[in-house]
Amino acid sequence: MSEQIKKPPKLLDQVREKIRVKHYSYRTEQAYVQWVKRFILFHNKKHPKDMGEKEITQFLSHWAVNRNISASTQNQALCAIVFLYKHVLNKDLNEFGNIQWAKRPKRLPVVFSKNEMRQILDEMSGIYKVMATLLYGAGLRLTECLQLRVKDIDFDYQQITVRSGKGEKDRVTVLPESVTEPLKKHINKVIDIHDKDIQEGYDSVYMPYALDRKYPNAGKEIGWHFLFPSKNISKDPVSGIMRRHHLHGSVLQRAVKNAIKKAGIMKHGGCHTFRHSFATYLLEDGVNIRTVQELLGHKSVETTMVYTHVMNKKRVGIKSPADNL
Numbered sequence: 444m445s446e447q448i449k450k451p452p453k454l455l456d457q458v459r460e461k462i463r464v465k466h467y468s469y470r471t472e473q474a475y476v477q478w479v480k481r482f483i484l485f486h487n488k489k490h491p492k493d494m495g496e497k498e499i500t501q502f503l504s505h506w507a508v509n510r511n512i513s514a515s516t517q518n519q520a521l522c523a524i525v526f527l528y529k530h531v532l533n534k535d536l537n538e539f540g541n542i543q544w545a546k547r548p549k550r551l552p553v554v555f556s557k558n559e560m561r562q563i564l565d566e567m568s569g570i571y572k573v574m575a576t577l578l579y580g581a582g583l584r585l586t587e588c589l590q591l592r593v594k595d596i597d598f599d600y601q602q603i604t605v606r607s608g609k610g611e612k613d614r615v616t617v618l619p620e621s622v623t624e625p626l627k628k629h630i631n632k633v634i635d636i637h638d639k640d641i642q643e644g645y646d647s648v649y650m651p652y653a654l655d656r657k658y659p660n661a662g663k664e665i666g667w668h669f670l671f672p673s674k675n676i677s678k679d680p681v682s683g684i685m686r687r688h689h690l691h692g693s694v695l696q697r698a699v700k701n702a703i704k705k706a707g708i709m710k711h712g713g714c715h716t717f718r719h720s721f722a723t724y725l726l727e728d729g730v731n732i733r734t735v736q737e738l739l740g741h742k743s744v745e746t747t748m749v750y751t752h753v754m755n756k757k758r759v760g761i762k763s764p765a766d767n768l
Contacts (some may be wrong), residue, residue, distance in 0.1 A: 454531070455480060461530045466611065478523035488701065490526075490680075492532055499524055507545065514545035514646055521545075552719040553712045554753050560720060566702035573625050574671060574695050575702070577603070580619030580720035582739050584609065585696070585714045589689045593630055594666035598623060607651065614740045616706070629670075636672055636687070637665050645676055645686055663674055679717065722750045 455476055456632055462472045478492075485502050486494060503521060506512045512520075521544060528534040551621065555563065560579060587605050595604045601618045640646055647662035648669065659669055660695050665707050669689035676687050692714075699714050710716075718739070736747040 444689070444757045454483075457531050458527060461526070463681070465530075468586075474519060475523040475526055478520045479527050481520075482524055482527075491527060491574065492534070496542060516761060517545040518753075518767060519548070520625075530712060551753050552723075553710055553716050554723045555708070555710065555716055557724065559708050559710070560717075562706040562709065563699070563702045566705040567698060570671065571695060571698040571736075572627060573622050573629060574697055575620050575714075575717065576619055579717035579721055580621065582618045582662060582718050583616070584718060585692050589671060589695070590691055592666065593668055593670050595625060596630075596670065598627070605758040610741060611741055612742075614737065616738045633668060633672060634665055637668055640676075640687055647684075647686055649682075649686065649688065719750070719753075722747065723753055726750055727754050734743040 458476055459478055462475060467475075469692060480500075482502050483491065485487070485505065486498055489498075499521075502524075502585060503517060505589050506520060521542065525536065526687070531538055552579050559680070564572060564575060564579075574588055577583055578585070580602050583603075583605065592606070596620070597604065597620065601620065601623075603618050605614050606618060607613065615644075639665075647668055650662045650667065655746050669687075671690045673688050674687055675688050678685055696714055701719075703710075703712060713723075721737055722735055725738070726732065730748055732744060732751070735750075739747060741747045
């Protein structure tokens with residue numbers, strides 16, 4: 444009997460595989476796969492290897508003109524298509540030299556005043572208040588807060604180690620003293636959850652970069668467990684293993700939005716506004732911009748400099764001429 448010929452993986456599976464080899468985040472994987480799928484369906488399931496610059500431009504124009512997507516979303520779609528051709532189809536990108544990236548508008552970040560921050564946090568309670576305080580007091584991105592492990596909190600040095608932040612960079616930022624005691628009590632609860640999971644057979648946690656193969660027992664150690672675990676056991680979308688993951692971002696986003704509404708604040712803000720506020724207040728208090736850059740994990744100081752444009756007018760000596768009438 445002849446040996447059965449193994450079929451090559453489907454195109455979207457090839458995209459997933461290449462993304463995982465490059466250690467892109469799961470959210471990026473989901474977004475790229477969806478854009479590639481939309482691109483193929485838009486052209487009536489025509490294979491991308493039989494398409495080129497003309498079809499890419501038509502697809503992007505449809506979403507920009509007819510669907511009115513933002514410049515950043517349009518660029519994400521193009522990034523996904525470029526990834527497909529470069530890393531999956533191994534096609535020379537010089538053929539697509541006339542495709543234009545969307546120009547992102549320059550917008551100033553929304554910043555809550557210190558009084559507004561106080562009002563918002565006063566409307567929150569429990570672990571969501573602790574998480575929101577970390578977003579504001581440590582300048583964390585939402586995903587960075589959600590993905591914290593127990594071992595990332597250093598109470599002695601009063602600092603937080605952010606692992607594999609944006610751009611796959613590690614950094615250290617400040618741990619707010621106001622959450623020290625609530626965090627210690629919370630970690631005791633996490634230990635109880637861990638002990639319960641062990642008794643029920645769910646004793647491992649997701650480990651990045653296949654560390655579970657290199658250190659088979661590390662995923663069972665409490666230090667590796669998520670600082671803010673989910674309430675329920677769920678299936679790992681990559682491995683299919685049933686385990687306890689971290690809280691979903693929408694839970695904290697909803698809690699923050701409700702607190703902003705209850706506080707009666709009209710500014711359009713959310714979890715990321717806390718990070719903007721963190722950076723702005725540090726600069727207002729005279730912290731060196733390079734230090735703020737390191738705390739935020741910005742690759743370029745130019746990214747950090749945007750916060751100098753939203754600093755309190757009183758701190759930079761500007762007074763409105765209307766006040767002199």
